[in-house]
Amino acid sequence: MNSSSSKRFNAIAGGYASSEVHTGSPTLDRLHTLLPRVDSVCDLACGAGHSGLGFAGIASRIVAVDPAPNMLAQVQRLAAERDVAVETVEAFAESIPLASASFDLVVCRLAAHHFSDLPKAMTEMTRLAKPGGYVAIIDMEGDENPTLDALNHEIEVLHDPTHVRSYTAMYWRELFAANGLKVEACENRCWEVPGGLTVKRWCELGDSGAEALQAIQDRLASVLPEWLSELEITRDSDGGFRIPVRTLLVLGRKPSDSRA
Numbered sequence: 001m002n003s004s005s006s007k008r009f010n011a012i013a014g015g016y017a018s019s020e021v022h023t024g025s026p027t028l029d030r031l032h033t034l035l036p037r038v039d040s041v042c043d044l045a046c047g048a049g050h051s052g053l054g055f056a057g058i059a060s061r062i063v064a065v066d067p068a069p070n071m072l073a074q075v076q077r078l079a080a081e082r083d084v085a086v087e088t089v090e091a092f093a094e095s096i097p098l099a100s101a102s103f104d105l106v107v108c109r110l111a112a113h114h115f116s117d118l119p120k121a122m123t124e125m126t127r128l129a130k131p132g133g134y135v136a137i138i139d140m141e142g143d144e145n146p147t148l149d150a151l152n153h154e155i156e157v158l159h160d161p162t163h164v165r166s167y168t169a170m171y172w173r174e175l176f177a178a179n180g181l182k183v184e185a186c187e188n189r190c191w192e193v194p195g196g197l198t199v200k201r202w203c204e205l206g207d208s209g210a211e212a213l214q215a216i217q218d219r220l221a222s223v224l225p226e227w228l229s230e231l232e233i234t235r236d237s238d239g240g241f242r243i244p245v246r247t248l249l250v251l252g253r254k255p256s257d258s259r260a
């Protein structure tokens, strides 16, 4: 994340507290079903903290990490409303000032596509997990087909100019393996919002602006219908497009005999 990205997230933090994409999702529910009981959770690039706060009543320690102070203020506000104890840490994913091997779960949702150095961030996430602990990623999914991936990327950058890259399931598997994490689940083509989201609403949430909204609509109108159906983008009766906010969920486990 650079300073323009940091400013952007500080400016739109309020919307993340109530956004229908972020407050909860089928993939977050799925993550809970895949995990055993965890007692300590680090929510990395937490935004308004929905992923970490979802472990209230389960984990005795929840730590929320984000470089945007206004996001951390939203976490504290939501935690106070719910009477949940949460520690907040202002930091980038690439360098996290927390002790190694201190969490049963490190979760990072809808954020890795912003990281300027994902391999470094992944090393940090792995470092923070206890031996036998988990690292979970939920993020926008890249496409194995280069043409579709390029279109997907173009649309994402129009929506959010700070978008770095959506990665494929294959890439995530390689990254987990390179960090010595055993992949216990890798599920793709998940939808963060059942029924999808109109491009208009998607752009509202991202504060993309009217020009970007128009550019996305125009670009989608220009592509082959087969491409849209591959990306599961549909059209409403008013002609507007609806996107699935398609994600993947990768859950990895650090070996119990790991030293770090």
Ligand SMILES: C[S@@+](CC[C@H](N)C(=O)[O-])C[C@H]1O[C@@H](n2cnc3c(N)ncnc32)[C@H](O)[C@@H]1O
Residues within 6 Å of the ligand: 001, 005, 009, 022, 023, 044, 045, 046, 047, 048, 049, 050, 051, 065, 066, 067, 068, 071, 091, 092, 093, 094, 108, 109, 110, 111, 114, 115, 116
């Ligand atoms: C879409 S929001 C995350 C939403 C949140 N994880 C959730 O599931 O509700 C993306 C977050 O990533 C954070 N971010 C961007 N670049 C980052 C980086 N390099 N390190 C850590 N956080 C970063 C932003 O400040 C922002 O809060």
